[in-house]
Amino acid sequence: xxxxxxEPFWLVFPCILIAGLITFFLYYRNRRxxxxxxxxxxxxxxxxxxxxxxxxxxxxxxxxxxxxTTEKPIIVFAQDNSHSIILGKDSAFxxxxxxxxxxxxxxxxxxxxxxKPLIFSSFVEEGIRTDYMGKGTDYSVxxxxxxxxxxxxxxxxxxxxxxxIYNAGSNPVYFAExxxxxxxxxxxxxxxxxxxxxxxxxxxxxxxxxxxxxxxxIVIKANQASGENPTLKISQNGETLFSRNLPLNTSRFSQVIxxxxxxxxxxxxxxxxxxxxxxxxxxxxxxxxxxxxxxxxSKQKVLILTAAPHPDVSALKQAIENSSGxxxxxxxLTEFAQPINSFNMVILNQLPSGQPESAKMVEKVIxxxxxxxxxxxxxxxxQQFNALNTGLTISSGKTGxxxxxxxxxxxxxxxxxxxxxxSLMPYLPPLRSPFGEYQLMRNAEIFAYQKIGSLxxxxxxxxxxxxxxxxxxxIAGEGIYRxxxxxxxxxxxxxxxxxxxxxxxVYLTIKHSKSNFRVFVxxxxxxxxxxxxxxxxxxxxxxxxxxxxxxxxxVNDKGEKFPFTFSKTNSSYHLNAGLFxxxxxxxxxxxxxxxxxxxxxxxxxxxxxxxxxxxxTADHNLLYQMAGKTxxxxxxxxxxxxxxxxxxxxxxIKPIRYFHTRFTDLINIWWIMGLLLALxxxxxxxxxxxxxx
Numbered sequence: 001x002x003x004x005x006x007e008p009f010w011l012v013f014p015c016i017l018i019a020g021l022i023t024f025f026l027y028y029r030n031r032r033x034x035x036x037x038x039x040x041x042x043x044x045x046x047x048x049x050x051x052x053x054x055x056x057x058x059x060x061x062x063x064x065x066x067x068x069t070t071e072k073p074i075i076v077f078a079q080d081n082s083h084s085i086i087l088g089k090d091s092a093f094x095x096x097x098x099x100x101x102x103x104x105x106x107x108x109x110x111x112x113x114x115x116k117p118l119i120f121s122s123f124v125e126e127g128i129r130t131d132y133m134g135k136g137t138d139y140s141v142x143x144x145x146x147x148x149x150x151x152x153x154x155x156x157x158x159x160x161x162x163x164x165i166y167n168a169g170s171n172p173v174y175f176a177e178x179x180x181x182x183x184x185x186x187x188x189x190x191x192x193x194x195x196x197x198x199x200x201x202x203x204x205x206x207x208x209x210x211x212x213x214x215x216x217x218i219v220i221k222a223n224q225a226s227g228e229n230p231t232l233k234i235s236q237n238g239e240t241l242f243s244r245n246l247p248l249n250t251s252r253f254s255q256v257i258x259x260x261x262x263x264x265x266x267x268x269x270x271x272x273x274x275x276x277x278x279x280x281x282x283x284x285x286x287x288x289x290x291x292x293x294x295x296x297x298s299k300q301k302v303l304i305l306t307a308a309p310h311p312d313v314s315a316l317k318q319a320i321e322n323s324s325g326x327x328x329x330x331x332x333l334t335e336f337a338q339p340i341n342s343f344n345m346v347i348l349n350q351l352p353s354g355q356p357e358s359a360k361m362v363e364k365v366i367x368x369x370x371x372x373x374x375x376x377x378x379x380x381x382x383q384q385f386n387a388l389n390t391g392l393t394i395s396s397g398k399t400g401x402x403x404x405x406x407x408x409x410x411x412x413x414x415x416x417x418x419x420x421x422x423s424l425m426p427y428l429p430p431l432r433s434p435f436g437e438y439q440l441m442r443n444a445e446i447f448a449y450q451k452i453g454s455l456x457x458x459x460x461x462x463x464x465x466x467x468x469x470x471x472x473x474x475i476a477g478e479g480i481y482r483x484x485x486x487x488x489x490x491x492x493x494x495x496x497x498x499x500x501x502x503x504x505x506v507y508l509t510i511k512h513s514k515s516n517f518r519v520f521v522x523x524x525x526x527x528x529x530x531x532x533x534x535x536x537x538x539x540x541x542x543x544x545x546x547x548x549x550x551x552x553x554x555v556n557d558k559g560e561k562f563p564f565t566f567s568k569t570n571s572s573y574h575l576n577a578g579l580f581x582x583x584x585x586x587x588x589x590x591x592x593x594x595x596x597x598x599x600x601x602x603x604x605x606x607x608x609x610x611x612x613x614x615x616x617t618a619d620h621n622l623l624y625q626m627a628g629k630t631x632x633x634x635x636x637x638x639x640x641x642x643x644x645x646x647x648x649x650x651x652x653i654k655p656i657r658y659f660h661t662r663f664t665d666l667i668n669i670w671w672i673m674g675l676l677l678a679l680x681x682x683x684x685x686x687x688x689x690x691x692x693x
Contacts, residue, residue, distance in 0.1 A: 073156025080162035088190030140169035163189025164619035189618030307353035377478030396436030431477025
């Protein structure tokens with residue numbers, strides 16, 4: 001603690017001089033009262049200090065207080081709660097003795113560290129309430145949650161108790177390269193290969209046209225089952241549609257079977273695929289899967305127009321072709337000669353581009369009142385674009401471009417994206433975005449902002465809105481093809497990118513309804529993801545309103561009801577109804593609009609997730625890779641009790657001391673002001689007692 005003043009220190013001496021002179025003239029030059037020498041001395045001392053403090057306070061004295069705090073290292077204990085942990089022969093151990101060992105480990109660690117226990121599967125929860133019922137394993141969600149919770153904290157290490165199997169999100173080895181703390185894996189699970197017949201993967205189109213055949217590709221794997229002859233069967237509503245025997249001739253069997261099924265009924269159709277059980281098989285859950293196909297009368301046709309060949313066009317077309325319910329055709333502008341109205345939506349890649357015919361074509365698209373997605377880039381003529389009244393204008397005094405990364409807007413309400421797409425966003429490369437001042441229409445929402453370098457701006461990179469003619473989207477940058485390549489580099493697939501594009505298409509192509517009350521929900525949702533609803537209410541002038549509450553009743557196959565109330569967003573409604581078990585559900589939503597009660601009905605299906613049963617052989621090699629990338633060490637359940645001492649001996653896991661400096665005005669310290677008032681009171685009392693005034 002130090003005393004400092006804002007003014008030069010030599011000004012303290014004038015304060016002493018002034019206090020001394022006034023005291024001298026008051027008690028030694030003024031002889032109106034004779035208090036006696038001792039009383040006069042006491043009064044003079046009191047008056048001197050009173051005057052000195054008052055003068056000294058004018059120099060703005062401060063107390064500088066430096067405090068020290070020590071933060072213990074944080075040890076994150078992350079327990080894999082997925083179902084694959086207990087699918088081996090030692091499942092009883094993980095439900096009993098292992099949990100006791102874990103509790104002892106955490107207790108020992110708490111003597112020297114701050115322990116933060118988490119459980120994870122496809123999502124993360126606090127605590128250690130392990131039941132091994134997780135339907136998936138996503139390490140990227142875990143490490144992202146650790147970053148969110150403990151950013152800029154003293155993370156000593158992450159103890160990762162898992163079997164190394166992951167079936168969602170990014171490869172954890174990729175994340176490990178960027179971690180600043182060691183990962184200490186505790187290798188769980190069974191690495192032995194048991195006798196098992198696996199319906200490994202089913203590839204199929206999520207939509208099909210009524211009356212047409214659609215392909216189904218089935219990947220079958222078998223371990224240690226040579227000589228067996230199981231049966232593959234596909235059925236619907238108890239009726240067998242396909243059956244075939246599969247002679248297994250090797251100990252590590254793999255076969256791809258292509259089948260064609262007929263879409264006989266409209267709506268969401270469930271098809272059950274099953275492999276018969278073989279003798280000695282431990283896990284039979286992975287012998288069956290169900291697929292859901294949305295049979296419609298027609299697909300949504302998407303037109304992609306471009307000024308010149310561009311890799312963005314190819315990336316978008318591939319994503320659209322992989323999206324359920326959509327098909328795409330791409331044309332260079334000068335080669336396009338079809339009627340616009342033969343399509344359901346148009347994507348304009350860097351149009352208008354400056355040529356007179358490009359501006360005319362864009363005007364024609366806008367007049368068609370079809371949904372439009374604009375992609376802006378280096379070939380876009382901003383002057384022509386701004387003149388089209390698309391809902392977005394970019395004014396700039398000079399031609400220039402920024403390299404803009406995507407920063408998700410947490411308050412975006414028009415649609416939701418899956419966790420895999422969200423976790424991919426921070427790793428996506430920047431787009432080449434036009435430089436300028438952006439003005440977006442009032443009823444639009446920004447899906448992602450432009451992040452230029454480390455600065456997150458308020459400029460839209462992806463935005464969506466609705467005009468009187470239809471819904472419109474904007475991607476303010478070119479190079480989106482690199483997003484799809486990055487998805488493959490991180491996740492070995494383009495599913496996250498394709499899902500993001502699919503969400504955009506679904507929002508843009510939802511048919512414009514004249515109803516004043518609309519409710520939107522995905523037709524199928526996996527059981528490990530929450531069922532989410534969006535709702536819109538319009539007044540008689542067809543303006544969005546959300547004054548009244550929207551209530552919904554969800555009913556399952558057994559007739560059980562689940563009531564909810566929507567949350568209000570900026571201008572509409574949203575509901576996260578949580579997780580539901582697999583099955584078919586109906587719903588009825590109601591809202592009061594003036595004197596009327598509006599209602600909306602629909603249905604959705606929750607599909608079963610069995611990815612945890614497809615691969616039950618622990619992957620400890622992945623754990624060794626993670627430990628090697630982070631300077632960690634792989635441990636096993638039998639040696640868990642050695643972890644605390646190992647962490648104590650590490651030089652990179654130490655407490656951190658923080659020094660905090662605080663400045664306080666001396667005049668604001670209550671006891672100093674109290675002392676000054678006490679001195680004044682004592683002087684006054686002595687003067688009165690001695691006959692003065």
